[in-house]
Amino acid sequence: MEILKLENVTKRFGGLVAVNKVSFSIEKGEAIGIVGPNGSGKTTLYNLINGVYIPDEGKIFFEGQDITNLPIHTRAHLGIARTFQIPRPFNSATVRENVAVGAMFGYAKASVDEALAIADDYLKVVGLYDKRDAPAGKLTPLEKRLMEVARALAMKPKLLLLDEVMAGMNPSDIDRLINLLKRIREEEDISIVSMVEHLMHAITKFAERVIVMHQGSKLLEGETIKVLNDPRVVEVYLGKKLES
Numbered sequence: 001m002e003i004l005k006l007e008n009v010t011k012r013f014g015g016l017v018a019v020n021k022v023s024f025s026i027e028k029g030e031a032i033g034i035v036g037p038n039g040s041g042k043t044t045l046y047n048l049i050n051g052v053y054i055p056d057e058g059k060i061f062f063e064g065q066d067i068t069n070l071p072i073h074t075r076a077h078l079g080i081a082r083t084f085q086i087p088r089p090f091n092s093a094t095v096r097e098n099v100a101v102g103a104m105f106g107y108a109k110a111s112v113d114e115a116l117a118i119a120d121d122y123l124k125v126v127g128l129y130d131k132r133d134a135p136a137g138k139l140t141p142l143e144k145r146l147m148e149v150a151r152a153l154a155m156k157p158k159l160l161l162l163d164e165v166m167a168g169m170n171p172s173d174i175d176r177l178i179n180l181l182k183r184i185r186e187e188e189d190i191s192i193v194s195m196v197e198h199l200m201h202a203i204t205k206f207a208e209r210v211i212v213m214h215q216g217s218k219l220l221e222g223e224t225i226k227v228l229n230d231p232r233v234v235e236v237y238l239g240k241k242l243e244s
């Protein structure tokens with residue numbers, strides 16, 4: 001079943017076309033990687049999907065419903081959650097409270113007590129349960145990233161958009177996070193899209209399919225290994241033509 005569909009979506013900033021006639025679909029339960037160099041339009045694409053921006057042209061469908069013009073909170077209630085590249089937690093609130101906020105405002109729409117219980121569940125999942133009563137501001141950058149993942153999962157999303165969540169992590173933390181995401185995806189049948197700039201080894205482990213962005217357009221999409229070995233993709237990343 002198709003969970004998300006973009007049809008010829010375009011977003012301009014003045015004269016700059018940040019996202020140019022992009023179309024793709026994501027199936028329920030799929031693990032997708034969105035890759036592309038800096039400035040290729042990945043963040044803008046996320047902002048279009050979760051409602052930060054409304055496209056200038058094109059349409060976006062979620063579970064068959066036209067969500068093109070819906071505000072962020074309505075999309076969150078429908079089941080779209082995202083993390084941010086630079087997490088901005090409520091630093092003086094506890095880790096547990098930060099995650100509970102996700103449960104209260106997401107698809108789950110839980111009461112305070114339910115939200116705190118959901119927060120505990122996901123803090124266990126990401127390995128932060130022991131720190132649940134600490135102020136979020138005291139967490140390390142990596143822990144803040146994991147807390148973001150827990151907060152997004154507490155929203156009980158159907159579609160989770162991860163923004164550079166693995167950047168700066170060491171290989172064993174990346175492996176741990178990927179295994180965690182795989183497990184959650186299978187257990188809860190959610191679609192996960194992960195945006196990655198340079199961590200190709202991480203994307204090959206995580207994604208079944210990748211979408212490659214280049215200068216605002218979709219350059220290519222398909223099976224991960226095949227696409228990442230495509231000469232056009234190598235060229236985009238290396239910024240030069242391959243020797244033939």
Ligand SMILES: Nc1ncnc2c1ncn2[C@@H]1O[C@H](COP(=O)(O)OP(=O)(O)OP(=O)(O)O)[C@@H](O)[C@H]1O
Nearest residue numbers: 013016018036037038039040041042043044045197
């Ligand atoms: N709010 C904005 N106003 C003006 N230009 C913008 C805005 N947001 C993005 N852009 C421009 O749109 C283009 C695409 O940017 P975007 O951030 O989507 O790319 P990206 O692939 O996510 O890159 P990065 O990984 O550096 O965030 C860039 O040229 C960027 O400068």
